[in-house]
Amino acid sequence: MAVLSVLKGYNKSFWTSNVIELFERWAWYGFYLAFPLFLVGSTDTGALGFSNAEKGAIMGTGSALLYFLPVITGAIADKIGYKKVLLMAFAIYASGFYMINIFEGYALVYFAFIWTCVGGAFFKPIISAMIAKTTTDETASIGFGIFYMMVNIGGFIGPFIAGALLKLSWEYVFYMAIAAIGVNVLLTLFMFKEPGRDDDGTSLGQNILKAFVDIYTTLKNWKYVMFLVIMILFWSAFNQLYYSFGIFVDQWIDTTVVYNGLHAVWPWLAETIGDKGTISAVTMTSMDSFFIIVFQIMVSAFVMRFRPLAAMMGGILVLAGGLCLMFSMQSGWLILLGILIFALGEMGSSPKFTEYVGKIAPASQKALYMGTSFLPVAAGHKVAGWLSGDFYERISDKFFLLQKEVAQRGFDFPAEYSDTFTKNDFFAQAAEKMNMTQVELTNYLWQNYHPSNIWMAFSGIAVSAVVFLWLYDRFVMGGK
Structure with missing residues (x-):
């Protein structure tokens, strides 16, 4: 009631x-x-x-x-x-x-x-x-x-x-x-x-200037700045859900088994969201929010017994495990399990970030500190963009790896993609020259170039955030 x-x-x-x-x-x-x-x-x-x-x-x-x-x-x-x-x-x-x-x-x-x-x-x-x-x-x-x-x-x-x-x-x-x-x-x-x-009688310009003065005021607290810098690592790893995961699924993962499993239970839904017997990378990624809807209350009830910083460390560690499965497997079901584990880690860590900022802020400056909590999120997006760019491409992009393979074999292809020679044309023609089907070529590249190694970088960044948070908690904050 x-x-x-x-x-x-x-x-x-x-x-x-x-x-x-x-x-x-x-x-x-x-x-x-x-x-x-x-x-x-x-x-x-x-x-x-x-x-x-x-x-x-x-x-x-x-x-x-x-x-x-x-x-x-x-x-x-x-x-x-x-x-x-x-x-x-x-x-x-x-x-x-x-x-x-x-x-x-x-x-x-x-x-x-x-x-x-x-x-x-x-x-x-x-x-x-x-x-x-x-x-x-x-x-x-x-x-x-x-x-x-x-x-x-x-x-x-x-x-x-x-x-x-x-x-x-x-x-x-x-x-x-x-x-x-x-x-x-x-x-x-x-x-x-x-x-x-x-x-309050102030002008718009004065309001904006005050916002930047407030940021400067909070950033004079070196302990708080250290915490924000560590959290950039977390947000950089977390944002790979948006920046890299969909591309990884689209290029490497066969979601047919997920489609078939769903079709056996609910044919109409599988046929509505599926395409040619597969589930799109976008739909797969959306399951993160679905799991949060289902499990957030239970996770919140569980983590409320822990200190915010301890809950954050545990949540980020779980999230790192999710990233490992999401970027290291070709099984559609294991990918879904990875998303679930990622979501559980997200539910345990992300809300506690805001709670911790509110806890460590001086009583008279809580609003100022909450206002600057967006800074590591913004910086994390910028770093995530870099990680998902050249760094990701050289390790995990299927077309980049195929270019290396065809160069080693001495095959002649146009140097750049165009309207008349697309990425799909390149992949289809390369498979034909190698006497493979496109599925066989994908598996060949997976086995010989190990694009799944990207999980070590993404999970490693998340784990490093946990390590630095533990050191911060132990030696800077004294376990408070």
């Missing part, structure tokens, strides 16, 4: 904000989990055919800005109003998705993604602020729990549907994202109520 009474206490603005968050995450993750495949996929599938280095530069830079810019966009929203900024964010979002869909050149796509991330940066601080404004000390805990549930529901539905839409065309993925944003425009126009704002 206590929970029911709390639920009844939330007003219309609270629920509207949560629904807006759900559709925004639907649009963003439906696009974002498919985006790396769109960037590097063969042009004859409607993708762009970029290199992994180009993909890493685009995604790393844009995503880093998405997490850094809210220090400015939040100040703007506080001054000119949440509703106006929401509508502006959705306009940028929709135009960005449209531009990415129609642009082809590297520079134009780079610009379009940066533009889209600016829209995300305007959106990001508003809804969390709305949840804070529409809850009390008694209702905030459940209120933010509902909010994070909406994040993961949207983060599951968007990619899950995107994976099915890829059977039709890449265009439909972008149309889906634009449509979800369109729903939010209607919700904002007709349902969203502007919250009250406290006008």
